[in-house]
Amino acid sequence: MSPWIFLRFLFLPAIVIAGNLLGGWWNFSIPVLCFIIHPVIGLLSGKNSSIHEEDNSSHYDEKAYRLVPLLFIPPLVFITTWAIIQSDRNSMIEFIGIALSVGIVNGILGFTLAHELIHRHTRLERTAGYVLLLQNNYTYYGIEHIGGHHVYACTEKDPHTARLGESLYRFLPRAILFTFLNAWEIESNRLKRKEKKVISRHNRMLIFFLLQFFCYSIILAFPGWKPFLFFISQSVVAILLLNVTGYLQHYGLARKEIQKNHFERISAHHAWSSRPGNDGLNLFQVGKHADHHMHPSHSYEQLVHQHDSPEQPTGYSGMMWLALVPPLWFRIMNNRISSFTNKIVQHETAH
Numbered sequence: 001m002s003p004w005i006f007l008r009f010l011f012l013p014a015i016v017i018a019g020n021l022l023g024g025w026w027n028f029s030i031p032v033l034c035f036i037i038h039p040v041i042g043l044l045s046g047k048n049s050s051i052h053e054e055d056n057s058s059h060y061d062e063k064a065y066r067l068v069p070l071l072f073i074p075p076l077v078f079i080t081t082w083a084i085i086q087s088d089r090n091s092m093i094e095f096i097g098i099a100l101s102v103g104i105v106n107g108i109l110g111f112t113l114a115h116e117l118i119h120r121h122t123r124l125e126r127t128a129g130y131v132l133l134l135q136n137n138y139t140y141y142g143i144e145h146i147g148g149h150h151v152y153a154c155t156e157k158d159p160h161t162a163r164l165g166e167s168l169y170r171f172l173p174r175a176i177l178f179t180f181l182n183a184w185e186i187e188s189n190r191l192k193r194k195e196k197k198v199i200s201r202h203n204r205m206l207i208f209f210l211l212q213f214f215c216y217s218i219i220l221a222f223p224g225w226k227p228f229l230f231f232i233s234q235s236v237v238a239i240l241l242l243n244v245t246g247y248l249q250h251y252g253l254a255r256k257e258i259q260k261n262h263f264e265r266i267s268a269h270h271a272w273s274s275r276p277g278n279d280g281l282n283l284f285q286v287g288k289h290a291d292h293h294m295h296p297s298h299s300y301e302q303l304v305h306q307h308d309s310p311e312q313p314t315g316y317s318g319m320m321w322l323a324l325v326p327p328l329w330f331r332i333m334n335n336r337i338s339s340f341t342n343k344i345v346q347h348e349t350a351h
Contacts, residue, residue, distance in 0.1 A: 001060075001061065001301060002053070003060055003065045003068045003301065004064070004068065006237065006284060007068065007071065008070050009072075009109055009283070009319055010072070010075055012030065012035045012105045012108065012109060012146055012196075013075050013076065013078075013079040013105055013109075014321070015029050015030055015033065015101075015127060016029075016030060016079055016083070016098065016101045016102060016105055017079070017082070019098070019191075020083070020086060020090075021098070023094060024091075024093060024094065025093065025097065026097075026098065026182075027090075027093070027094045027096075027100075027101060027212070028097040028101070028154075028172075029099045029101065029114045030100070030101035030104050030105060030332060031097075031100050031101065031104060034104055034108065034317060035317055035320070035321070037319040038315075038317050039314065039317040041317065042314060042315045042318055043314065043318065047225040049155065056339055059328025064112050064130030065299060065300070065301045066120075066125070066299070069284075069300075070117075070124070070125070071129055072109060072113050073113075073128050073131060073132065075136060076109060076110050076113075076132060076135070077131065077309070079102060079105065080102060080106065080234070081230075083098055083102045083234070084154025084219060084223055084227045084230055084281070085223055086349070087099070087223075087226060087230035088223055088224060088227050089229050090228050093225075094267045095230065098230075098233075098236045099230055099233040099237065100237055102234040103121050103233070103234035103235065103236065103238045103241070104237060104238075104241060106132075106136050106237075106238040107136075107233060107237060107238035107239075107240075107242055108133065108237070108241065108283065110132045110135070110136055110238060111133075111136065111138075111238060111242045111245075111284055111288055112284050113132060113133070114129045114130070114132035114133045114136075114141075114142070115128070115129075115145070116129070116284060116299070116300055117129030117132070117184050118130065118133075118145065118146065119146070119296055120316060121296065121298070123295075129142065130142060134208075134212065134215065135215075135235075136238045136239065137212060137231075137232070137234070137235040137239070138178065138179075138238075138239055139208035139211065139212065140180055140183035140184075140205055140208055140243070141179055141183070141242075142181040143183040143186055143187055143204060144178075144179045144180075144182045144186060146205045147186040147190075148160075148169070148182045148183070148186055150293065150296055152263075153255075153266060153270065153293060154250055154253050154254050154255045154263075154266065154270040154271075155251060155255055155263055155273075156258070157201060157261075157343065159174050159177075159178035159179065159182065159251075160175050160179075160246045160250070161244075161250040161251075161253070162247045162250060162251040162252065163244075163252070163256075163309060164251075164252035164254075164334065164337065165252075165330065166251075166302070167326040167329070168244065168323045168324065168329070169326070170246050171247050172240065172243055172244070172247070175243045175246060175247070176243060177241065181204060187203060187204055187205045191203060194312065201315075204320065207218045215231075216228065216231075219231055222259055239282070243319075243322065244320055245316065246314060246342065247274055248272060248312065248320070248323065249271055249289050250270065250271055250272070250273065251333060252333060252334065252337045253270050253271065253272070253310070253337070255268075266293050266294060267294065267308070268288075268291075268292075268294065268306035268307075268315035269308060269310070269311040269340075269344060270289075270290065271289040271290035271292075271293050271307070271309060271310050271311070272286055272289065272309065272310050272311065273289065273290055273306065273309040273311050273312065274286070274287025274288075274289075274311075274312055274315055274316055274319075275278045275304060283316075284300040285301070285317075286298045286316070287302040287305075287315075288303040288304065288305055288306070290306040290308075290309035291295065291303045291304050291305070291306050293347060294306070305348055309339070310336060310340045313336070
C-alpha cells in the first residue's frame with residue numbers, strides 16, 4: 001500500500017473551491033458526492049473481499065507514512081480560512097452549501113487526520129492534530145479521546161459508546177456534552193496527580209479556551225459576524241459527523257465488568273469493522289477500528305482487519321443514512337448483534 005495513494009483525498013478540498021467558484025447550487029457538490037453518489041456506488045459495487053487482504057510490504061519508508069497526514073494540514077487550514085473570508089460574499093444558498101461542504105471535509109478528513117495525529121508520539125504530529133481540532137472548535141476531544149474513550153470504550157463510563165437500543169438522536173447530545181465534561185475531569189485529575197492547581201497555566205483545557213477565544217476574536221474583528229457564523233456552522237457539521245461516526249463504531253457492543261470499574265480487555269469483538277468493498281476509498285484505514293483499539297499506538301498503515309470483529313452491512317456513508325431511521329437501524333443492527341453474540345458463545349463453548 002503506497003503512502004502517496006492517500007493524497008487522492010485532496011480532491012475533496014478542491015471540489016469545495018470549484019463549487020464555490022461556480023456558485024449557487026454547485027456549493028452542495030460535496031454533500032451530494034459523499035452522501036448520495038458514494039453510498040449508491042458502494043451498494044452497487046457489492047462486497048469485495050480482496051480489500052481484506054493485507055499489504056505488509058515494507059519497501060516504503062516509514063517516514064513517508066508519517067509525512068502524508070502532515071501534508072494535509074496546509075490545504076485543510078487554507079480551505080477553512082478561505083471559506084471564512086469568502087462566506088461574507090456568498091448568497092444564503094451558497095453560504096449554506098459551503099458551510100455544509102467545508103464541515104463535511106473537516107469532518108471526514110480533518111477529524112480523521114486529527115485522530116491519527118493525536119495518537120502519535122512526536123510534538124510536531126500532536127500539534128498538527130490539535131491545529132485541526134482547533135479549527136473545528138473541538139480541541140478538548142483530544143483529551144477525552146485518549147484519556148477516556150480508549151480506557152472505557154464499550155462500557156457505561158464511555159459516552160462515545162452507543163447503548164443497545166439507543167437511537168442516534170439520544171446518543172448525540174450525550175456524546176457531545178460528556179466529551180467536554182469528561183475532558184475537564186480527566187485534565188483536573190491529571191493536574192491533581194502532579195500536585196498542580198487545576199486553575200493554572202498547566203491546564204490544557206484553559207489553554208484551549210484561550211486559543212479558541214483568540215480565533216473568535218480575530219474572525220469577529222476582521223471578516224465580521226457573517227464569517228464568524230460560518231466558522232461556527234461548519235464546525236457544528238464536522239462535530240456532528242464525527243459523533244455520528246462514533247455512534248456507528250461501537251453501537252450495542254459491551255465489555256464485561258470483571259470487578260467494579262475493571263473490565264475485560266478490549267478485543268476485536270468491541271468495535272464494528274466497515275464492510276470491505278463499500279468503503280473502497282480506504283480513508284486512512286478508518287474501517288479497521290477494532291485493530292485501532294487493540295493497538296492504539298499503531299499508525300494507520302499498520303492496522304489490519306480483525307476477522308473476529310462484527311461487520312457493518314454497508315460502508316460508513318450508507319450506515320449514516322441507516323442510523324437516521326432508528327426503527328430500521330434497530331431491526332438490522334440488533335439482529336446482527338444477536339447473531340454475533342450467539343456465534344461468540346458457540347465458539348467459547350466449543351473451546
